[in-house]
Amino acid sequence: MAQEFRGAVSGSVIDTSGSVVAGAKVTVSETHTGTKSESLTNAAGEYSALFLLPGDYDIAIAAPGFTESIRKGLHIGAGEHPVIDFKLQVGATTQSVEVTADAPIVNSENASVGQAVTTKEVEDIPLNGRTPIMLAQLAIGVIPSPYNSTLTLVHPFDTNNAFAIGGTVNQTSETLLDGSPNATWDGRTEFSPPQDAVQEVRVKAFDTDASFGHTGGGTINQVMKTGTNSLHGSLYEFNQPSNLTANNFFNNKAGLGNPLTHFNQYGVTAGGPVLLPKLYQWQRQTLLVLRMGRAERQPAQSDVHQRAYRCREAGKFLAGPGGGRNRSL
Numbered sequence: 001m002a003q004e005f006r007g008a009v010s011g012s013v014i015d016t017s018g019s020v021v022a023g024a025k026v027t028v029s030e031t032h033t034g035t036k037s038e039s040l041t042n043a044a045g046e047y048s049a050l051f052l053l054p055g056d057y058d059i060a061i062a063a064p065g066f067t068e069s070i071r072k073g074l075h076i077g078a079g080e081h082p083v084i085d086f087k088l089q090v091g092a093t094t095q096s097v098e099v100t101a102d103a104p105i106v107n108s109e110n111a112s113v114g115q116a117v118t119t120k121e122v123e124d125i126p127l128n129g130r131t132p133i134m135l136a137q138l139a140i141g142v143i144p145s146p147y148n149s150t151l152t153l154v155h156p157f158d159t160n161n162a163f164a165i166g167g168t169v170n171q172t173s174e175t176l177l178d179g180s181p182n183a184t185w186d187g188r189t190e191f192s193p194p195q196d197a198v199q200e201v202r203v204k205a206f207d208t209d210a211s212f213g214h215t216g217g218g219t220i221n222q223v224m225k226t227g228t229n230s231l232h233g234s235l236y237e238f239n240q241p242s243n244l245t246a247n248n249f250f251n252n253k254a255g256l257g258n259p260l261t262h263f264n265q266y267g268v269t270a271g272g273p274v275l276l277p278k279l280y281q282w283q284r285q286t287l288l289v290l291r292m293g294r295a296e297r298q299p300a301q302s303d304v305h306q307r308a309y310r311c312r313e314a315g316k317f318l319a320g321p322g323g324g325r326n327r328s329l
Contacts, residue, residue: 005179005202005221007076010048011084013041013061020045021088024063031056032228054078054199054223059086067091070098077116078179078202078223115139117201130238130265131192132201133175136220141166141205166205168217176221196234196269199225225271233270239263 009028013021021041028037028049037049059071066088076082089097117135127134136142143164165173171187182190202221242261251258 005078005176005223006051006053007078007080008048008050008052009057009059009074009076009082009084010046011086013045013047013063013086013088015066015088016090021063021066024061024066024088027060027062028052029058029060031058032230033226034229052076053226054080059084061086061088063088065090067097072098077200078221079204115203117203119199122195122198122200127195130195132195132198133189133192133220133222135201136163136203139203139205141218142203142220163220165203165218165220172216174215174219176219178224179221182222193222193224194265194267196236196267197224199223225269227271227273229273231270231272233268235268237264237266239265 013024013026015021020043022043022045024041024045024047026039026041026047026049029035030053032055035053037052039047039049041047054077055075057074057076059074061069067090069086069088071084071086074082074084117132117138121135122132125135137144163173163175164170173187174181175183175187175189177191177193184190200223202223203218204221205218240261240263242258245258245261247256247258
């Protein structure tokens with residue numbers, strides 16, 4: 001069973017005298033996809049919008065006899081539940097009051113402790129191996145596996161990395177992908193999506209939500225990017241050739257050359273609305289995103305290994321111990 005990774009927003013609506021405003025229309029709109037969630041405040045003047053995908057939202061409150069109140073630029077991350085209250089001013093419904101900046105939102109809905117690596121950080125921070133889960137090390141209370149104390153190159157198919165969160169035993173914390181379990185049978189990371197496919201990395205060192213019961217400590221949730229109403233994409237190729245890197249100290253001291261290394265990562269992403277003229281034009285309801293990538297790596301080899309490799313490829317043989325029968329490498 002998948003844990004719920006979507007967010008929510010709730011709050012109350014009052015007038016300038018402090019009286020509740022019942023029946024006010026509440027519209028929560030995602031700014032990139034145009035998705036809307038509409039509801040009315042109840043008799044107590046309270047509203048709630050549930051199951052919101054991570055993203056940036058605008059909230060508009062409208063009621064007869066009051067000016068419209070709009071809160072812009074509210075970011076809702078994975079599993080977040082901010083409480084946003086509104087105070088309506090008496091006036092014509094054709095007028096509106098917009099709020100584009102406000103004090104940081106305090107989490108008053110639960111006692112979970114954690115932080116998010118934002119979309120900008122995922123895009124801008126250099127990553128060796130281009131896997132955003134490495135950024136989880138920047139969160140409070142997270143340390144990598146003691147058997148791999150420094151996360152190195154991580155391919156999408158690597159399963160040799162795990163985390164200890166909040167002082168718990170290694171490989172007992174939950175690793176998620178869009179709220180679904182993303183771990184091997186022994187608690188290691190199962191799949192590491194590439195940098196261009198991840199929207200944010202949500203890390204919670206301590207989670208009080210009952211839905212996260214399959215963990216001895218915290219959770220790491222990678223949230224994938226989705227399609228939007230505008231066309232967007234990327235084409236990339238990253239490589240680490242050994243002929244552009246410096247030799248290490250010990251090879252230089254031993255008179256050996258730079259170890260041969262070839263590492264290439266290339267791929268393409270594309271996203272946007274589905275639009276088929278005269279057949280299908282639900283661009284606000286159906287959004288598509290496509291991702292393709294590949295990683296190829298030839299690990300570093302010492303000069304001795306390189307020469308042995310060339311001998312093997314040429315069909316040459318080396319003498320066995322004590323001059324005995326020849327053996328192939």
